[in-house]
Amino acid sequence: MAPTILWFRRDLRLHDHPALTAAAARGSVIPVFIHDDSVASLGAAPRWRMGEGLRVFGEALEAAGSRLILRRGPAREVLEELVAETGAEAVYWSRLYDPQAIERDSRVKAALKERGLEARSFPGHLIFEPWEVETQQGGMYKVYSPYWRAVKDREVAEVLSAPDLTAPGTWPESERLDDWAMGKAMRRGASVVAEHSAPGEASARAKLAAFSAHRMEDYKARRDFPAEEATSEMSEYLTYGEISPRQLWHSALRGAAEGKAGAEHFRKEVVWREFAYHLMYHTPRLLDANWREDWDGFAWRDDRRLAEVRAWEQGRTGMAFVDAALREMYVTGRMHNRARMVVASYLTKHLMVHWRIGQAWFEECLTDWDPASNAMGWQWVAGSGPDAAPYFRVFNPETQLEKFDPDGTYRRRWIAEGQARPTKTALSYFEAVPESWGLSPDMAYPEPVVGLSEGRERALAAYESFKQEQG
Template identity: 60%
Template sequence: MSDAPLILWFRRDLRLGDHPMLTAAVASGRPLVPVFILDPETEALGAAPKFRLDLALAAFAATLARHGSRLILRRGPALPVLEALVAETVAAGVMWSRSYDAAARDRDQAVKAALKARGLLAQSHPGSLLFEPWEVETGQGGPYRVYTPFWRAVRGRPVAEAAPAPATLPAPSVWPASERLDDWQLSAAMNRGGAVVAAYQRVGEDKALTRLEEFSAGPMAAYAADRDLPGLTRATSGLSENLAWGEIGPRAIWHRGWRAMAEGNAGAETFLKELVWREFAWHLMYHYPQLDRASWKPGWETFPWRADNSDAEAWRRGMTGEPFVDAAMREMYVTGRMHNRARMIVASYLTKHLLTDWRVGLQWFADCLTDWDPAANAMGWQWVAGCGPDAAPYFRIFNPAGQAEKFDTDQSYRRRWIAELTRHPGPEAQSYFAAVPRTWQLDPARRYPLPRIDLAEGRARALAALQQGKT
């Protein structure tokens, strides 16, 4: 029956444009019932990602309302929730955009099999990536293991144009009941930090598209050089936040970047390479599902990492005594994001100078980043720790002081985030102390801590541990 609705199961694809699943659903001519399910996989998100999801869902619900539709919210395991919705709406089936991590794939395969067994439409679509992970292969037929060959392989591949958002979405004659977003309390774990972090979020599809245009029209030209300078506040696009929740599609970014490159924009190709770095992370996670749990390189599970420890706790609190490291950790706690150069520095410091297991850092990022991306987070941590997909050896150890001298020459980044290092700290440096848990008992009036470890000593200890782990 053509009037039987389709249930559109939204996940990390909270937009209307550049949306293959939605385009196919509108083309069917059926009434559409957009749904978001707070399933166990989503319940397991960390505090900051769940907080950012709360904002994203509210914005997406408002967008749908402007298009004559609404977002139905349900809580529980995906399959029984979908089966109940199918029964309530007499739906013809369910559509969704694909996910590529192991837990989501298992969930989606079970849903598809069960729905098809009942004679229902169960259809998945691409959405979050430029290329499906199984479509890009080496000459030998396997997955890529190194980024540069991967970039060369995809650089010239055709990418479908980003379809525009539909003007309206056909609604069912009767809407199923919806839970209330406020009742889910997705922001509760942020406690008092939520109000601080909220000021730095640009939520929703409209703001994501505006962000892309603003970046393309200005900062993109100097991106190749400026992207490494954390003291510059507008040198990067900031789109990681929106990509993480699907508020903008990768095809829209890809084609905007290529257009800029054709217009002679000097930074466009470097920017596109960063988009493909995200793509490479998902390529790896699809083919190596344990990427966020087990060392990617063989033999690294015997490396003598330290478990969680007091040094790691000082690192989490931005109190290591290394100003570049602490500035970055505080930036993350205040804004929900961290400059990419700084991410490499803090990860190297934790895993090498402090010899702490990379999974300790990975989990803290997963709890604190509003732009948390499971594949990019896992690949980034393993890449820096030395056990991941990178041709560089373990003894690449970033020196925080040397990195600060090179990339924060005027100390603007450190002064922006560390109140104890300046006589008159700015509001952002002070806001860190308004965001952290009261149990940490941090006070900007206290003396800044001495370094946890001498940098040369830490480097030597890391190299000795490498030798021990390889013998």
């Protein structure tokens, strides 16, 4: 048969890939990645990490007797050009669920079908398609707990093996990944973050196996301690599709069958990501506006030029947990989940700064940036999102640090100022951040930009005023 073009996006893997499996069953496969506006608009860190993932995935395809064709331009135009060059009669891809991707993919599918081609999208980025999970009344879920109860006992298909790939008779030309300069915006930070990144499907599968064998047992009990190696570290791999969520689901089920105490909670975290996509699909405003629309009247400050925002961005707020977490992000590209909540709470509550400013900063700096999870996480902490808590939650960064970093290991790992012998990771922060910040480890650690009591009282007063205005 004529070849099938497999349009890769956030699914850079060979195992458990329904679209790839279907394409391989049809005949020869031409794997393609397109650098379109969705790639060009990525923040510095996720764009760099995407490039690293493409490099490793290209090598994996070569080892499997295939290759990755790279093209730049609008997706529809590039695919139509490739169809003309190769004689392909089908184009397959894995679904994405953000509104921009849905609009683009719908246009592409319509155009290809109009030309008489087979154009098909497949699941794979999620376990449960957003439209397949409904309340008894037939609508979307707005609270996590009932969503979890709705899916936790569902049958989930087994993981697919990597298919054998047949090469086409001739390969179309490919652009060079290096010419795309996907790490340019990272500047000197790229070499620092690279030391803490292991892109690719092989690394993802190895890390999941290690987590399942050694850390899943204590996952629920220890996952909130940021200095410990207690989490799965799967978020970055899920972002680029270097592992499928279905693989995590079945790993958790096996762990539960073996009696591992943390297995069920791990599966709940996998479903939390599914819930974020469920919300984004049904209420796209989650990405850029208050999910609870009545929160449009809350008195956040929406100005990134504020001195407090600058201090927050630089990891120099004078709050050790907040600063350590932000510095962890600049050095590794990631941030511990407990730390994310504290960092987000401090910005939106103690500093009274709009969650969109923090969301955009994470989008620029996180290698595991995910549109749905990032937006829901910020809104959950800010109070404008899906949160069943009957009160205005304000995390105290000092008591949080005392509880989850009692011996100060996390603080020392990331904050050099004041240490006679700073750790390598703490010093790496000064190598990763922009030189224009003018920071050095011999500077004094800053005083708090706002007192904890002062910030909390201001936030609670704003909330009370907001609720009164709401009636």
